[in-house]
Amino acid sequence: MNLNRRNALFASGAAASLSMIPGRVLGANEKVDVAWIGVGGRGPRIISNFERSGILNVVALCDVHVDNKNMQAMKAKYPNAKVYQDWRKLFDEMSNQFDAVINLTPDHQHFPISMVSMAHGKPVYTEKPLARTFQEIDLLMAAEKKYGVPTQMGNQGHSGDNYFQFKAWKEAGIIKDVTHVDAYMNKWRRWHPWGDLQAYPTGAKKPAGLDWDIWLGVTPTPNVYDPKFHPGNWRGWYQYGTGCFGDWGAHILDTIHRFLELGMPEKISATKWVQPNDLIFPLATTINFAFPARGDMPAMDIDWYDGQENLPPIPKEFAGRELKKDKPGKFIYSKDYVFQGDSHGSTLQILPYEKYRELLKAGNVPKNFGKNSDHYTNFLLACKGEEETRSPFSVSGPLSQVLVLGCLAQRLGGELHFDRETRRITNNKLADSLLKDEVRKGWEQYYKL
Structure with a gap:
């Protein structure tokens, strides 16, 4: 699906039909094929936590900074996983090749990735808090109810x-x-x-291999790269x-x-x-x-x-x-x-x-x-229909709204x-x-x- 067609699909509301695409029925001994979005920060650590379950299979790795050291390490660890920089292209090209999505992006990217995952009928594990605004969380809870897929927020306790x-x-x-x-x-x-700031930073030279436009996602301003935003500093x-x-x-x-x-x-x-x-x-x-x-x-x-x-x-x-x-x-x-x-x-x-x-x-x-x-195994077992998630969006959404x-x-x-x-x-x-x-x-x- 090309980008223009995808935009038209979501704009028209036709994405609802995607929820009717049945997921793969997983056998008792089968692993869950996962698309991993957001590798550069805590990716390796969280991947290792999921690996303890024994039922994780990483089939795609996606990060806006393809040259960061964590992405390189995970590419070496999972040489058969397809690599993407734009998560939208990942869904366009291989949404029928994975069972679930792990969303470890910054707070402002939790919402669109989780929405698209559910619209494609994919269970999604999204880091905490669920989203950055009250409205986004309302929409995520409504989508969970509409599409009926397992969801889990990453408050592992x-x-x-x-x-x-x-x-x-x-x-x-x-x-x-x-x-x-x-x-x-x-x-x-x-x-x-950063002290008593009076204005946003005016920008700096971005690292090689970083797509800043994709990193910005749904947020309109500011639109320049600066190390005061990334990596990691975005939270403040x-x-x-x-x-x-x-x-x-x-x-x-x-x-x-x-x-x-x-x-x-x-x-x-x-x-x-x-x-x-x-x-x-x-x-x-x-x-x-x-x-x-x-x-x-x-x-x-x-x-x-x-x-x-x-x-x-x-x-x-x-x-x-x-x-x-x-x-x-x-x-x-x-x-x-x-x-x-x-x-x-x-x-x-x-x-x-x-x-x-x-x-x-x-x-x-x-x-x-x-x-x-544990929280990670609980999500993967829910993908297999063997457990219910403990922090679904219906539970973690109201907490995130508080x-x-x-x-x-x-x-x-x-x-x-x-x-x-x-x-x-x-x-x-x-x-x-x-x-x-x-x-x-x-x-x-x-x-x-």
Whole structure:
């Protein structure tokens, strides 16, 4: 299919017919043929995680920078895999030659690649957060429902021990009546290294083999290459990324959001706002999310802390221990207990530890969560019809929307009121308009379900 025909296909809505193309029926001992999009950054590490499943077969490798060292290493490792620079051409030429898609691109590219994958009837694993805007996540959830393929967001802790522990402890009545959460990430990362910026960079000589037009994707500005954007530095820019909160909130708040059935907040407030900027995320923020009562669960709120020196309060039950700045985590406050946990799949402890030990000794705490597939194997087994994914877009989408609402508060400051029924911000026209974003000319077709 040539590029003009593809654009016409999506623009006309005819892409819906692609979902009717049946996928290959995989036998019990067959591997899942995967097209891997986004190799240059964490590609080798994540590929090795998928390889542990024993059922991964990489048939295509795609990256906008074909000369980067990770792409070269993966080409050597998978000499039979076809190599692409433009993911659109990959779908044009070999969509009938792979079973699933792994999407490890920057945040601003998650949306179009995931939409096209589902429209072609392909299960898709997309890194967190699911997308960069509220509207994009709405469309991804609608596409998942329409096309009916397995999906998974890459918050890998959602298949770890914390997932099974949180579920079991809530069902056992140990986690109940939660009223407040303090979540934090205070480790230095490359989200805020550029100082008080007044304008976008004016550009620099791009590395050989990098197609910057494809990297830009759906985003209209800025349109010049600069090392302050790529590689890796894109996360700190509103135009391309979701900052510290979008990156780590998915690893720290996922089980809280899911099993406490939080949905959307009613109010999001920037209670601390250090070095705000029109282009990049602030140096440090504290963001409060207010959630209403849900069924028999009380109203609760979450305070998010980021920035190296912006630490959460320490509960007295923490027994005077010092909070390590390089270790993200959370404190969960309920009527009966205070829980402490780190990120990803790390399990919770009840504070103080003596109380936890007493409960364990009495046998009142479920602690055997069985043998379960990890996040990567879970996705591949879902492609084979043997499991259901644990972080499908229907689950990870609302979590990601909470993250992007927090990013809006970090960007604009003040207080945002969110109507959970109309799904609009009611007190700030600019914030409401930013629930979706301008789309670069020539890429509009991906926003038509």
